Amino acid sequence: MRIHFHGAARTVTGSMHLLEVNGSKLLLDCGLFQGPRQETYARNRNFPFDPRQIEAVILSHAHIDHSGNLPHLVKQGFQGPIYATPATAHLADLMLRDAGHIQEGDARFINKKRSERGEALIEPLYTEEDGAQVKPYFRAVSYDVSFEPIPGVSARLVDAGHILGSAAAVLDIQERGRRIRVWYSGDIGRPKLPLLRDPVLPDAADVLVMECTYGDRPQPDPQWAYQQLRDIVKVTVQRGGKVIIPAFAVGRTQELVYCLHRMMHSGEAPRLPVYVDSPLAVNASEIFRMHPECFDAETLAFMRQYKHPALDFEQLTYIHAVEESKALNDRETPMVIIAASGMAETGRVLHHLRNNIANPRNTILIVSWQAPHTLGRRLVEGERFVKIFGELYERRAQVVTINGFSAHAGQDLLVEYALRVKGKAKQVILVHGEPNPANTLRKILIQKHLEPVYYPDLHQNMEI
Numbered sequence: 001m002r003i004h005f006h007g008a009a010r011t012v013t014g015s016m017h018l019l020e021v022n023g024s025k026l027l028l029d030c031g032l033f034q035g036p037r038q039e040t041y042a043r044n045r046n047f048p049f050d051p052r053q054i055e056a057v058i059l060s061h062a063h064i065d066h067s068g069n070l071p072h073l074v075k076q077g078f079q080g081p082i083y084a085t086p087a088t089a090h091l092a093d094l095m096l097r098d099a100g101h102i103q104e105g106d107a108r109f110i111n112k113k114r115s116e117r118g119e120a121l122i123e124p125l126y127t128e129e130d131g132a133q134v135k136p137y138f139r140a141v142s143y144d145v146s147f148e149p150i151p152g153v154s155a156r157l158v159d160a161g162h163i164l165g166s167a168a169a170v171l172d173i174q175e176r177g178r179r180i181r182v183w184y185s186g187d188i189g190r191p192k193l194p195l196l197r198d199p200v201l202p203d204a205a206d207v208l209v210m211e212c213t214y215g216d217r218p219q220p221d222p223q224w225a226y227q228q229l230r231d232i233v234k235v236t237v238q239r240g241g242k243v244i245i246p247a248f249a250v251g252r253t254q255e256l257v258y259c260l261h262r263m264m265h266s267g268e269a270p271r272l273p274v275y276v277d278s279p280l281a282v283n284a285s286e287i288f289r290m291h292p293e294c295f296d297a298e299t300l301a302f303m304r305q306y307k308h309p310a311l312d313f314e315q316l317t318y319i320h321a322v323e324e325s326k327a328l329n330d331r332e333t334p335m336v337i338i339a340a341s342g343m344a345e346t347g348r349v350l351h352h353l354r355n356n357i358a359n360p361r362n363t364i365l366i367v368s369w370q371a372p373h374t375l376g377r378r379l380v381e382g383e384r385f386v387k388i389f390g391e392l393y394e395r396r397a398q399v400v401t402i403n404g405f406s407a408h409a410g411q412d413l414l415v416e417y418a419l420r421v422k423g424k425a426k427q428v429i430l431v432h433g434e435p436n437p438a439n440t441l442r443k444i445l446i447q448k449h450l451e452p453v454y455y456p457d458l459h460q461n462m463e464i
Helices: 039-045 070-075 086-116 130-131 221-238 252-266 279-290 297-304 320-330 349-356 375-380 411-419 435-447
Strands: 001-006 016-020 025-029 056-058 083-086 139-140 152-157 167-175 178-184 208-209 242-246 274-277 316-318 337-338 363-367 387-388 391-394 398-401 427-431 461-463
Touching: 001 427, 016 167, 056 070, 056 152, 070 086, 070 130, 086 139, 086 279, 086 411, 130 252, 152 208, 152 435, 178 375, 221 252, 221 363, 242 349, 252 274, 252 279, 252 316, 316 427, 320 349, 337 349, 349 387, 349 391, 363 375, 375 387, 375 398, 411 435, 427 435
Parallel strands: 025 056, 056 083, 083 139, 178 208, 208 427, 242 337, 242 363, 274 316, 274 337, 363 398
Antiparallel strands: 001 016, 001 461, 016 025, 152 167, 167 178, 387 391
C-alpha cells in the first residue's frame, strides 16, 4: 500500500492525501490550496490523479483548506461517497456553497475594475452551484462507528476537538495478509477551549500521519488570549475606532463571540456593538445549535438553560443583507466587526478593510495563521501598502496579532500526540505545516527516540 501527499505537504493549505490499498484509491481530505492567484487556480483545477478513479473520500472536517476542492473533484468525475461526521457533512455543504458564492461575487467586483482598465476578465474558481453539487455524496457517520470506505479498510472517526464535527480517521487496513493501522489526525484541536470536547489522542498506530502547524512553539494559554482581546477592545474604544477581525466563519467566530460576551457581561470591557458580518457564520451558528453532540459539558449546561454563550447576547447582531454590511462603514462609533474570510482573501471582510485600513483609530486584529502571499499575511508582516481588490491602500490602522485563539494544537500537545504511538509506530509523517515548525517538531520527536519521522515533499509517495 502507498500514500501520496498531494496537498498540505511542506505547507499548510490544500490538505489532500491519496491512499492506495488493494487496488482501490481512498482520498483523505480534498482541500483548497490558498496562495498566489495564478498558482491557486492552476493547483486547484488540475488534480495529479484521475478523480474518476477515486472510490471514496474521508473528510476530517469542514474547513475549506480540507474540504474546499470537493466541487472540482465532483465536477471532474468523482462519484463515490464522502464520509464525514454529521456536523461536518452539514457544515461542509453550507461552506462549499458559500465559498462558490463568494468567489462569484469577488470575480464580479474585480472584473468591474478590470473592465474599466481594459484588462482581461477572470473566472471564479468555482460557483455556488458547483458547491451545491457535492451534497448528495456525503455519507454521515457518527464518532466511533465503524464503516468500510474501500475493500480491506475498516475506518472510524474520533473527535479531533478542532471545530464542530472535526475528526481524526483511524484506518485498520488488511492487504495481502498484512494488517496495519493508519491514524490520520486531520487538524488537532486544543484542550480546555470553549465549546468543544478535547481531542482524542492516538491509542495505537503503525503509521501516524499528523499535522504540525505549530510544531515550533506552544500555544499561549486561552486565558492569555482572552486578556489580550479585552485590552485591544478597550484601547481601540478609547481611540474611538473600530476593531476589524478577519475570522473563519466556523469555530473562530463563535469562540470570539463567546469571549466578547464574557468580558462585556463581567464589566471587563465596555459594552459596544458586535457585528458578525458573514452569511456563512450566521447559518453556521444555526448548525451549531443542531449538533449538541459535539459540545463539552460546560456548553451543554448553558444550553439546558436555553442559553448559548457563543451564539447570542444583547450586543450581538448578525448581518444578513449586503446593504446592512455596507451601512456599517458609514458609522463612526466604536464597534467590533467579525467577518470572513480568516485570511482576508475573500468575502465581506475585504470591503471592511478597504474602508477602514487608512484610519489610525482602527485596529485590524489577526487571530489565526495566515498563509503566505495572502492579504492577512501581508498585514501581519507589517506592509505599509497593500492591494485590496486590485487597488493599493495605505495601511494606517494598527495591526495586532493574537495567536492564542488558534484551534490548532501547539508544540506541547503535538509532542504528546505523537508520543502516544512510540514503540508501536513504524512511521510518523508530518503534514500541514511549514518547514520551520515541521523540522523543529521532527527534531524533538527524534530526540525522544520516536523515529523515523518524515516530512514529505508535495506529490511524494511512500510505501506504508
